[in-house]
Amino acid sequence: MVEELIWKYALVNAYTHKGKANPKAVIGKVLGENPELRPKAKEIIPLVNEIVEKVNSLSIEEQEAKLREIYPEFFKEKKGKKEEKRGLPPLPKAEKGKVVTRFAPNPDGAFHLGNARAAILSHEYARMYDGKFILR
Incomplete structure (x- = not known):
């Protein structure tokens, strides 16, 4: 389970940073999502470094294919993200022409x-x- 999580975040990090994952960022994401793993951080760090090294050795196309295989939701979330609406928030109980x-x-x-x-x-x-x- 931990390895899958590390692969997921290593691939996401690599995909968003031109094919090079950052081990510190991956560790931060893994421990941030699973605070119960923090006491085992010393055991997890070498595993993260090993997986990040493997991810960084893949080509960008291979990274994307692997990411689509293990975490297809990433691409759905990215596509579904709309540009945030800009402007002023509405005034409560305001009526047209009376403000x-x-x-x-x-x-x-x-x-x-x-x-x-x-x-x-x-x-x-x-x-x-x-x-x-x-x-x-």
Whole structure:
């Protein structure tokens, strides 16, 4: 079971890093997924080094074929990953046309980047909900 896990992470690491797996990264993944193996780390490290050496000796095509054989979910997960949606999160209970935001800079200091960020966020929320932005 441990060997299969090491092969899996060694192949994933090699596949994502141009055919060269990093033993430290593989050990981190193995112990991170199975914290109960941490007391046996000294026994696992030589095994990881041996398997990583074998993986690194394979060509990239062989690595991919072996990875598809033992962990086909990796390719499904990778394909299914969509680009994360960018933008502002929705405002709770906000209605189109009824959102009113304002920006009132305080006179207690110089205008700075934090002020600009607040003004832009307020303006974008007003625009997003076809509302009103008041600049004071």
